[in-house]
Amino acid sequence: EKKPWYRKALVATELAMSQPKIFFVGIINVAFGFASAYLNSYVTGTVIKDGLGKDKIGYFVSIIPLVATVMSMPLSKVTEMTGSKTPAMLFGMACFLTFGMVFLMTDLTTSSVSDTLGKWGTLIPIFICFGCARAVWEGPNKAVIADMFKNDSEAAFANLILQLGTTSSIAFISFRFLNSLTKEFIVVSTST
Numbered sequence: 001e002k003k004p005w006y007r008k009a010l011v012a013t014e015l016a017m018s019q020p021k022i023f024f025v026g027i028i029n030v031a032f033g034f035a036s037a038y039l040n041s042y043v044t045g046t047v048i049k050d051g052l053g054k055d056k057i058g059y060f061v062s063i064i065p066l067v068a069t070v071m072s073m074p075l076s077k078v079t080e081m082t083g084s085k086t087p088a089m090l091f092g093m094a095c096f097l098t099f100g101m102v103f104l105m106t107d108l109t110t111s112s113v114s115d116t117l118g119k120w121g122t123l124i125p126i127f128i129c130f131g132c133a134r135a136v137w138e139g140p141n142k143a144v145i146a147d148m149f150k151n152d153s154e155a156a157f158a159n160l161i162l163q164l165g166t167t168s169s170i171a172f173i174s175f176r177f178l179n180s181l182t183k184e185f186i187v188v189s190t191s192t
Contacts, residue, residue, distance in 0.1 A: 008158040015155035022156065025145055026163040028089065031096040031191045032137045033167025038100070038187045039130060041175050051118015060127050067131025072139050085140040085147075092136025093191055095129050100187035102126055107181050 004010075016022050044057045075088045103113060110116045117123065142160070149156035175183050 008154070009162060011152075011155040012158035012162045015149070015152055015159055019149070019152070021148065022159050025141075025148060026159070028092060028096075028137060028141050029160055029163040030167045031093060031187075032133070033164050034171045034187050034190045035096050035099055035130070035133070037168050037171030037175055038103075038183050041172065042180060042183060043103070043126075046180075047114050047118045048123065050114035051123075052120065060123055063124065063127040064131040064134055067128050068135040068138055071132050071135035075135055075139055079140060079143075085144050088136055088140040089144065092133050092141065095133035095136070096191035097188060099126060099130050099133065100184055100191055102129075104181070104184035104188050107184055113180060 044061065048054075048057050048060055075091075078091075079085050079088050103117070106113050106116050117126070142157075145156045145160060146153060171186070178186075
């Protein structure tokens with residue numbers, strides 16, 4: 001029997017209404033959604049473009065999956081050694097917070113974020129930090145969801161996609177109309 005096209009959205013909504021703890025797990029999805037939109041719109045579209053040139057964007061964007069892949073091994077080891085995913089999750093949130101704070105503090109103290117941060121030696125560590133956060137979102141975050149919702153994994157992962165998609169959409173649309181400082185406050189506040 002063919003399932004309706006809206007089934008995943010329906011099961012995600014039903015899970016959210018019956019088990020609101022999915023929203024607590026979703027905090028990192030909100031942080032990832034806003035930080036990703038900020039990175040993909042402002043950082044790549046303005047800071048890298050103005051600081052180093054549009055042709056350099058690909059180099060920086062490729063850092064994120066490379067770091068996320070490499071970091072999956074030590075994150076797994078930390079989880080194994082501690083018997084908990086909490087340290088890894090806190091590390092990921094700290095990375096999202098650090099990512100946002102670098103831009104926020106620079107924006108508050110200088111006249112040009114692109115002139116200050118738009119350099120190889122500054123951007124590479126920032127993208128490494130984001131890659132670490134991405135590793136947590138891809139690994140321990142999804143493992144927490146799988147552990148918490150063993151009997152409802154389809155609905156839980158549909159909820160993850162719904163949360164991330166909603167947050168990213170709101171961010172990509174609203175960020176077009178907001179100044180950089182407001183965007184940075186949003187990224188930082190959703191990462192705390």
